[in-house]
Amino acid sequence: MTKVAESMPPKGGFSFDLCKRNEMLAQKGLKQPGFLKTGTTIVGLVFKDGVILGADTRATEGPIVADKNCEKIHYMAPNIYCCGAGTAADTEAVTDMVSSQLKLHRFHTGRESRVVTALSLLKSHLFSYQGHVSAALVLGGVDVTGPHLHTIYPHGSTDTLPFATMGSGSLAAMAIFESQYREGMTRDEGVKLVAEAICSGIFNDLGSGSNVDVCVITKGKQEYLRNYMSPNPRTYVSAKGYTFSKKTEVLLTKITPLKELVEVIEGGDAMEE
């Protein structure tokens, strides 16, 4: 590494200077922050006529539940939806951005968006940020070429799968899928399996909880079933609100005003008297 190379002007593209700094700090003993799978269970599966996506609804801020009923299944196009795990801001921003890019593309081409278009846009964005945009996505949809299901990892790699799970509850959900998935399931069987997998994540993973959201996408139709299952209701709710049963007898009612009301009338001229 000669002095001449270092004084050249930056050429554009990704600048790796900070990576060199990070390596130097790591050698000096700085502990690098690890990759965090923040609390979530998201799943997708391909069934006979299309794709079913599922997600839990808990958003966590460290050990605290920040949102008990958030929406993790994001709209990308009328025929494409995307579940997001990882940093909530990153998943929201990246799915919103690609959703508007897809809309512009639809205006430009006059055709229905394809799932692989969304896939390529998402993966090239995430790759260029080298994993710092912490978004792990399950992308599913039905287009002219058929039903598709993909997973996208924060560093930009993708997989095409018949069934997929992501997030901290992914192992619990994957255990259900691996033991019960079959090809060519009907819609009801598929929704039941997705709900079971999300419930497995909700009840066995501390980072996932609350309700189950399901989204069924078929050719020409999508059903967004918000809060398809609510297996964690409030345990004790009083239907009457706060009323106390009148058990004690009233013997005497006396109303004592706390203060005498004195009316002060302004007016009158000081110079009059």
Add this chain to the structure above:
Amino acid sequence: MNFADSASAMKNLLGSEGDSQRTLYPYVTGTSVVAIKYKDGILIAADMGGSYGSTLRYKTVERLKPVGKHSVIGASGEISDFQEIMRYLDELILYDNMWDDGNSLGPKEVHNYLTRVMYNRRNKFNPLWNSLVLGGVKNGQKYLGTVSMIGVQYEDSHVATGFGNHLARPILRDEWHENLTYEEGVKLLEKCMRVLLYRDRSAVNKLQIAKITEEGFTISQPYSLKTFWDFAAFKNPTVGAEGSW
């Protein structure tokens, strides 16, 4: 200056520089063990793999062993430490037999002994790098417990070590119930072991299942599970999108 002082103090606390006698990291490891209580006793399953880092080096490692007349132990983690634990247990059972008093150590007692051994080693910063499952039946009472390398112990109707906790426990929580028959129990364990085979990189497709009842124990011959790899998306992932991956 403060950092240097505390660093050298820590070194003295943990033994001298040339002290390489403590277990620092595991070398040859076994993966998960899964166990359930069923109608007549206990069923424990473990595969026969011994990994050396990321290589699947040994494929005939017996990780399930009988202990005395009433129990079977299953171990995951460092295999050499498991062999040491077996030596301790053999000595324990031998001394118990030498009393010749008609009484024999049951699973609860063996589990307690193991807990004390693991916890005391952990306190000396020299752990036995294992997660153990101990199951057995004595006087009609079924017992199933687990101990980890830091001495955490508990008893439950179904237990698992390692990856089994993440992949097998959710299935067992859903599908286990009292009074499983032997066939149902084996089917349930095989379901869990199949998921582990698909999703745990250190699993091998060669497993043994141990059965303990009041009558005694049997450890099955090694056999393999059937797997399914014929999903359409596995065969042709880029249908509809030539050139993508």
